[in-house]
Amino acid sequence: MSIVHADKDPLRYDALGLWNLYFLVKLGLYFGEVIDLHVIENIAFIAFLLLPFKRRILIKIKHVVAVVVALFLLHYDSYLPPLQRLLESGDLLGDFSFPYLIELLSRFLSWQFVAMVLVLVIVYIYLVNWIRFTTVSIAGVLYIGLLQFFASQSDLPPEPVLVKDSGISKAGQSQVKTVLNPEQAIEAFYQQQSRLRTEFPSSNLGGDFDIVLLNVCSLGWDDLERVNLAKHSLFNQFDLLFDNFSSATSYSGPAGIRLLKASCGQTSHQGLYSDANKQCYLFENLANLGFDNDFAMNHNGNFDNFLGMVESQGRVDAKLQSLTGVKIAQRSFDGTPIFDDGQVLNKWLKSRLTSPKSRAALYYNSISLHDGNVLEGRSKFGSSLNSYGTRAEILFKQFDQFFKRLEQSGRNYMVVMVPEHGASLAGDKMQIAGMRDIPSPAILDIPVGVKFIGPKVKVNSAQKVISEPSSYLAISELIARATRQNQFEGTLDLAALVADLPKTPMVGENSGTRMQMFNGKPYIQLDDGEWMVYPGY
Structure with missing residues (x-):
């Protein structure tokens, strides 16, 4: 032998x-x-x-x-x-x-x-x-x-695809283009997106209310299905629920930047790191309307320079909230502490209720569901995949308790939960479980919820589920609409609120990797190579 x-x-x-x-x-x-x-x-x-x-x-x-x-x-x-x-x-x-x-x-x-x-x-x-x-x-x-x-x-060659301009801009007529391959399709997509932006009013007409953005790492519909939490009671609390929302990336830093630049159409990965039009920055738009900027996280933000990217590219004009006095709930994959979400949010709320500012916008980032986390006090050796469901239930319970505290405060709030991306609990043929180098559809498809809280808020219908393909521009538009008309007095008309929201096809991009839906199938491109159907689809 x-x-x-x-x-x-x-x-x-x-x-x-x-x-x-x-x-x-x-x-x-x-x-x-x-x-x-x-x-x-x-x-x-x-x-x-x-x-x-x-x-x-x-x-x-x-x-x-x-x-x-x-x-x-x-x-x-x-x-x-x-x-x-x-x-x-x-x-x-x-x-x-x-x-x-x-x-x-x-x-x-x-x-x-x-x-x-x-x-x-x-x-x-x-x-x-x-x-x-x-x-x-x-x-x-x-x-x-x-x-x-x-x-x-x-194998049949791909059929030509019609690409139609869509969005909230009404100037000019929509143009229809025929594209023959994925490269033409993604170029047409970015050209169309480059012309879109949210029009905020010159002054706030929505009354006094706070905006709370909950940016959660590693939370996708596919992950929720695998741990039997897709129908968790937390999701029933949202007035608006997106079930076809694209995170556009599978990495945390770019996801945070995309959310904070939500007021313009989707850009390429490279475009994230260049200065954009002032109208693209969500928190700058809100600051111009009298919203005080607040910033909090349940981690130090050092890994992969997340904090630096958010501060330099997101333009949140606020000092990061201190974590002094907050208990450690988990240890991250790099051994650093992850602090209790409920206590971090309650610390912000306590400070907010003593502030003389009439309006505030909070950007909160949580990594409690990130791969590799270990619950404090548990053995360091174990499967973070197995603990994902437990960690998600803890997070959802703390969000639920936070919502109740917001209701008890007697103030008005617009709460928007936006995950950064999915966790890739199952993995696929190209990536092991937890690996997110390639933005697959399972990773990009995230649950996004919007909830209006206030002593006078009355909703005219049951929860409105938005199934059209959407992304960050839809969130920016919803926030802008809340500043154009008071949603906290009288009856909240959900159908009118979501009418003609901008639609965004699922296109994802990281450094050197791109994914898009083409002819009903996900196509990927690696390092400027040939486009191919994502293996397994």
């Missing part, structure tokens, strides 16, 4: 030797729909392994080179992002705690995979003297090639 069998007489020995295990594992992963398989490249690798060498030093060099090639080829056949994307993400690994690194490793190497490899090794050991496994490996790769060939013959 020596690995040098490949260089002996192929009529007397199984020519690939132990390399057959490599190809048998890949065949198993392919038919298990875990990886793809590039037939030409794998056949070329087999041909390289079968090259005959007689000198021992050349044989050793060949197999050293083969190990390197095998690893790169396995990654190439997988659905994982390009190595450059993984290496860039790896820059942050140094901040991860050791227990969290162990947890991530366990997600990469499942017990099912280890068991499959073990079975294949045992089968190989017992049957290698009776079966030419080299023939099995080559035949298996060629069979996959035939399957892929016939599948490609049945």
Whole structure:
């Protein structure tokens, strides 16, 4: 069973030797729909392994080179992002705690995979003297090639897509464009979005009220379904509930910036970090209407420079609220403390009720649901995926209690809960659970709720669910409408409030990765490469 069998007489020995295990594992992963398989490249690798060498030093060099090639080829056949994307993400690994690194490793190497490899090794050991496994490996790769060939013959080219301008701007007529491919579609999308913005009134006509933005990390509809919390009573409290809202990104910093720049249409990832028109900054618009800016978080914001990005690009003109006196509820994936959401929000409310300001806008960021968190007092070694449901229930209970305290205060509030992105609890073919490098539809689809609280608030109907594709511009428009007309006196007409809200198709982007819905399917582009259908859809 020596690995040098490949260089002996192929009529007397199984020519690939132990390399057959490599190809048998890949065949198993392919038919298990875990990886793809590039037939030409794998056949070329087999041909390289079968090259005959007689000198021992050349044989050793060949197999050293083969190990390197095998690893790169396995990654190439997988659905994982390009190595450059993984290496860039790896820059942050140094901040991860050791227990969290162990947890991530366990997600990469499942017990099912280890068991499959073990079975294949045992089968190989017992049957290698009776079966030419080299023939099995080559035949298996060629069979996959035939399957892929016939599948490609049945694939139809994408149909042309009509892209129509939409939004709250009524100037000019809507233009309809025909796009033939995903690249044209995303260019048309950004062109259309660049012309959209929210028109705030010159002065506040909505009376005295506070705006509370609850920006929650790692909370998506897909995650809620998986922990059976999609129908939690908290969501019934919102007057407006978006069930088709796109976060446009799967990372926290960009998500915070997009929310704080919500008053203009969606921009590219690169565009987030350049100065925008003054009208794009939500909190600046509110400051111009007499809303005092407030800023609070339940963490220090140091990881990946979240605090710096929000301060420099979001333009919230407020000092970050101190966390002194607030109890630690969790430990983050990097070991830093995460403070109790309820106590942080109550501290803000206590300060707010003693303030002489008639109006305020709070931006609150919570990372209580982030991957890798550990509840304080629990073992550091464990699955943060398993504790997600518990942490979500705690957060929802604290939000519920906070809403009650707002009601008891006797003041008027417009509360908007906007998650940053989903948690990717299940993962997919391209990303392990918790990994969010690529903005997949499951990560972008987030629950957004709006609630009006006040002693005189009367709603004229049951909860209004907004199912049209939406994003941050719709939130900005709702806030602007609340400043144009008093929503806290008389009867709150939900249908009128949400009429003609701007619609935004699901388009997501991180650095080097883009995703959009095209012809009813999610297409992705990695590092300016070719667009392809997201694996698994």
